Amino acid sequence: MRIDLERALEEVAARGRAQARPVPTDGLLRRVHRRRATRTVTSSVAGVGAVGLLAVGGIGLLSPAPVAPPATQAPVAPSPEPSASEEPVASTEVLPGWEPGAAPCGVRFELEPVDSPGLELLGGVTVGALAEEDGLYRVGVGEELLHPAVTAYPETPGEPGGALASLHTYLVDEAGTIALWDPPTEELGSEATNGSGAFNIAGLRDAVDCRTGQPLLGTYRAFSVASPGTGLPDQDEPGIEIVELEPVTFGADAGPADPHRTVSALPRCGDDASSALEAVGDPDFRAELDVGLLVDPVSVAGVHLPVTLRRTDTLDGVPLTGYAPQSVRAILVDDEGRVRTTMEPAYRSAEPLHTAPGDAVQTSLYQWFTCLGGPEAAGLAPQPGEVMDLYVYDQVRATAVYGTRVTATVLGGPYPVTLTDW
Amino acid sequence: MPGRWRQRADEAMVTLAREHGRSLTGYAYLLAGNTRDAEDLVQDALVKSYVRARSREITIDEGYVRRAILTLYIDGYRRRRRWESLRHLLARPERLDGPEGPTAQRVDVESALQSLPPRQRACVVLRFYDDLTIPEIAGRLGIADGSVKRYLSLGVHRMEALLGPVLTTATADVGGPVETHESVLLHGEESA
Secondary structure, three states, rough: OEEEEHHHHHHHHHHHHHHOOOOOOOHHHHHHHHHOOOOOOOOOOOHHHHHHOOOOOOOOOOOOOOOOOOOOOOOOOOOOOOOOOOOOOOOOOOOOOHHHHHHHOOOOOOOOEEEEOEEEEEEEEEEEEOOOOOOOOOOOHHHHHHEEEEEEEEEEOOOOOOOOEEEEEEEEEOOEEEEEEEHHHHHOEEEEOOOOOOEEEOOOOOOOOOOOOOOOOOEEEEEEEOOOOOOOOOOOOOOOEEEEEEEEEEEOOOOOOOOHHHHHOOOOOOEEHHHHHHHHHOOOOOEEEOOOOOOEEEEOOEEEEEEEEEEOHHHHOOOOOEEEOEEEEEEOOOOOOOOOOOOOOEEEEEEEEOOOOOOEEEEEEEEEEOOOOOHHHHOOOOOOEEEEEEEEEEEEEEEEEEOOOEEEEEEEEEEEEEEOOO | HHHHHHHHHHHHHHHHHHHHHHHHHHHHHHHOOOHHHHHHHHHHHHHHHHHOOOOOOOOOOOHHHHHHHHHHHHHHHHHHHHHHHHHHHOOOOOOOOOOOOOOOOOOOOOHHHHHHHHHHHHHHHHOOOOOHHHHHHHHHHOOHHHHHHHHHHHHHHHHHHHOOOOOOOOOOOOOOOOOOOOOEEEEOOOOO
């Protein structure tokens, strides 16, 4: 049989048309306006003054110095990934009618990361918009909204977590000043119903500078703070956990970075494990649990263990740059060769990654042993007493030194484990 | 008045996006190979096309945006997305099943098209989908006629290696035949 190429190409294009979602025109207009604004933006002394008047001292988060104005230059938090165009410049002009936010908006962020013994904060900030067709939030289709997708988990899956009364995420500009945060009155916190103790803030926020009402532009450092108290956080508060997340970039055609997309390429509960493992072949990072073979037994709830990722010589041995993963994930494989776990979206940290072959990256393995999905996952949830193989299995977004964005593979194991009661 | 031009450009962009968005995405799909990247390409091309409307009145139609899509694809988009197109070699493909399963032939053609390097793929799309002549393709891509012929020849040969004989209705009088193909049948004998 011969293939009519023109007709076949038309059918391929028709498939693309059929799958196409409506173009998000609101988001496009915002992008166009921002790109135009990069050439016309000017500083506004009046706007800066208006923001400065709102400085309030007396809380641990605050600096004794006056409130810093919005940066007049593009934020320059280090971004190891190349941008498709020049970094845009944020406007410092307060929009007419905009009421600058109260402290800590506009206040210097001076907290340092600290690890709580009872909590593990995982997540990141995604940028997107509501889709026209269904009103659902989608990452990467616009920049009107952002989602602080940060969840507070118990330090170890299955064990009681530390006390938690508030969870906030802050975006900080080049000057170290808070440009956006989530006030307690706007939090929509929720706790997982599966007994894990996981807690997150489910709210979407307008991607605007709380000081000026202007769209966020450029790159911002991002911090999340989980605190046992309800007041504004204090560095010395017992039980507090502070993490720096992967920086967030607006404008400059930063492109989408949707952690859920990576998940869709990873094995699911009920999948054939052999094909998933064979598909990886030689991984770009070889994972080694720092506890060696002494990982057994583990709780049926999940694991949290230190792990070392060692760069192999794949991808022609080119160094990879980017941000290190906050943690990597794992799968459990049973005697029948089935994947018995579900992988959740993974996020990157603010820790720069630069690895040549042989280099090592220290991180952790954090994985709940849940099994969610369709009919193929029914009845496959791991049970106490089962013996399975644990593989460290993940993907890491990075950039090759010549600029190509890559999704590096991570593989380690198998580590035989016996599951114990939660 | 720049402000008025910008407003008119905004309105034109919204209209074009609504009326031709799907068509543009279908075109970008041929180049990008998946819906997600195709949608990104379309959005990037629209932004690139209309952001310049700040200081002068311009007329932008679907063809203009198509050319912007092609330029973005050739100049950098494809390079940035290279890994994603190769990812299936190392990991399971994303599950983006449509509402109905594609025919095996269409999937084969898609796979074959995606196997081509960017310039070869662009030439194949411009020639057999856009129905452009060899000189028109050369002008569009900023390369020599001979280069277009070479890319087309290599691309079609590559697709035939994967698909078997390929039939086209492209005629020889639209700027010269594809090298080594002088009739409507690129390889093999007349179809039954």
